[in-house]
Amino acid sequence: MVTKNGDVKKMFRKWINNLSECELFKKITPEELNLVFSCLKPKVSVYEKNELVAVAGEKFTGTGIVMTGEVVVTKENAAGNRVIMAVNGSGEMFGEMFAFSGEGVWPVSVVARTACTVMFLPAGKIICNCERLCASHRQLITNMLEIVSGKALMLHRKLEYLTIKSLRGKISTFLLEQYKRAGSATFMMSMKRNELADFLNVSRPALSREMCRMRDEGVIEFHRESIKIKELDALKSMAE
Amino acid sequence: MVTKNGDVKKMFRKWINNLSECELFKKITPEELNLVFSCLKPKVSVYEKNELVAVAGEKFTGTGIVMTGEVVVTKENAAGNRVIMAVNGSGEMFGEMFAFSGEGVWPVSVVARTACTVMFLPAGKIICNCERLCASHRQLITNMLEIVSGKALMLHRKLEYLTIKSLRGKISTFLLEQYKRAGSATFMMSMKRNELADFLNVSRPALSREMCRMRDEGVIEFHRESIKIKELDALKSMAE
DNA sequence: CGTTTTTGGTAACCATGGTTACCGTATTAA
DNA sequence: TTAATACGGTAACCATGGTTACCAAAAACG
Numbered sequence: 001m002v003t004k005n006g007d008v009k010k011m012f013r014k015w016i017n018n019l020s021e022c023e024l025f026k027k028i029t030p031e032e033l034n035l036v037f038s039c040l041k042p043k044v045s046v047y048e049k050n051e052l053v054a055v056a057g058e059k060f061t062g063t064g065i066v067m068t069g070e071v072v073v074t075k076e077n078a079a080g081n082r083v084i085m086a087v088n089g090s091g092e093m094f095g096e097m098f099a100f101s102g103e104g105v106w107p108v109s110v111v112a113r114t115a116c117t118v119m120f121l122p123a124g125k126i127i128c129n130c131e132r133l134c135a136s137h138r139q140l141i142t143n144m145l146e147i148v149s150g151k152a153l154m155l156h157r158k159l160e161y162l163t164i165k166s167l168r169g170k171i172s173t174f175l176l177e178q179y180k181r182a183g184s185a186t187f188m189m190s191m192k193r194n195e196l197a198d199f200l201n202v203s204r205p206a207l208s209r210e211m212c213r214m215r216d217e218g219v220i221e222f223h224r225e226s227i228k229i230k231e232l233d234a235l236k237s238m239a240e
Numbered sequence: 241m242v243t244k245n246g247d248v249k250k251m252f253r254k255w256i257n258n259l260s261e262c263e264l265f266k267k268i269t270p271e272e273l274n275l276v277f278s279c280l281k282p283k284v285s286v287y288e289k290n291e292l293v294a295v296a297g298e299k300f301t302g303t304g305i306v307m308t309g310e311v312v313v314t315k316e317n318a319a320g321n322r323v324i325m326a327v328n329g330s331g332e333m334f335g336e337m338f339a340f341s342g343e344g345v346w347p348v349s350v351v352a353r354t355a356c357t358v359m360f361l362p363a364g365k366i367i368c369n370c371e372r373l374c375a376s377h378r379q380l381i382t383n384m385l386e387i388v389s390g391k392a393l394m395l396h397r398k399l400e401y402l403t404i405k406s407l408r409g410k411i412s413t414f415l416l417e418q419y420k421r422a423g424s425a426t427f428m429m430s431m432k433r434n435e436l437a438d439f440l441n442v443s444r445p446a447l448s449r450e451m452c453r454m455r456d457e458g459v460i461e462f463h464r465e466s467i468k469i470k471e472l473d474a475l476k477s478m479a480e
Numbered sequence: 481c482g483t484t485t486t487t488g489g490t491a492a493c494c495a496t497g498g499t500t501a502c503c504g505t506a507t508t509a510a
Numbered sequence: 511t512t513a514a515t516a517c518g519g520t521a522a523c524c525a526t527g528g529t530t531a532c533c534a535a536a537a538a539c540g
Binding site: 077078079080081096097098099100101102103127128138141142144145146148149150151152153155156158159160162163165172173176177201236237238239240 | 317318319320321336337338339340341342343367368378381382384385386388389390391392393395396398399400402403405412413416417441476477478479480
Binding site for chain 4: 481482483484485486487488489490491492493494495496497498499500501502503504505506507508509510
């Protein structure tokens, strides 16, 4: 790993346009970003393929933002196996949930999937009082809060599905949510059977079987991607 | 509902000592809190028992902090039934995840379980630039980030358990986590069977049955609250 | 245009875990 | 101390959903 503190300015000039597409920096113009960075003084590091970007158990160094290349976030589960949590590409963040949670160490390991460049924002710096608390700095904090709350909401939503015990309940809840979003009884599924089974944490044949049962009972009707809810009330009574 | 903007100062003087025990205001002294409140200008409202504090679908008014009494956070699920999400007492917050997530409306309803007093902090105000961006204001933002990230982490942890399909896997994972925390093969359970069953989202008799099986196989040993891991490797191979 | 791959429906078999019900032992309250 | 209640182990029965394997239709690819 090569730390390029000296080249930071040059690095930013090159990446500043891409970075404003990154969620953390949204609503901040490239010009303002320069100011923000002079406040934050982030560290940029370059990694070779398969190099360790962060090691579980070691001191937390700050939220990471992938500038180029890809990283893999892995977690060692209780059985001692490494499982992949996420693959993050250019512009994506990792460790955002740990930055402010009071944990002092990385609970996950991050490995360079390809050669990559990563920027680290120390948590303390984000909320520090720079002399001129610039508007953009405030925007940064807002963005951070938005990202973390958004993540929490997403997890919450996912949890709601997994807490439902019966497969029929999961399917009904999912369909009703889609129905509400679409605003009509006929709509397109946003996922393939495969993906939906994954999302609901059930097996694909079981999902298929149950959906067909519901079709045979006249509650729904479907062909491939398209779905039609025929008995809304029946469906509602199944969601639970 | 009676809004008492005029009495805000009096209200605070009375509650300021309790509030500094509230997570959002931790590390802020009562004196500093006065300053912070003069920045934030929160609204305080008084509700009678069973009165609606927030209505799902209506405009989001800000994070709520219960000053006295208790509120119930309820959500209408897909089937149209109201389910209780949380009961919040004095010093506890609600709506903290929605404040910054960009949702414009309350996704839940909040009802006064007893007569109660609730303080609302508008999301925008928390991150606003008051003239003298006081140290305490920064602390407030830090606390907010900490609370929301903590919530996200907790949800994440819960999700990990629910994603495990086999009951044995859930139990093993849970025990290994407890073991790691305790640092010894013998430790006390932090939950009763009932609560653990709830946490793992399984039925109590099934949990009991499986734990006894594991005991009969010689992997663990237990009596009521106390647990001893006898075959660590076996347990690890079951967690998954 | 034919071939390969992906997608999804179907069926049989069986393991897992929910349900209910009962009972003994702690724990708490009166 | 006794009564009431909470807690947890146990067993029988059975519904749900996982597994595997196969097939047909659709889509992607050469």
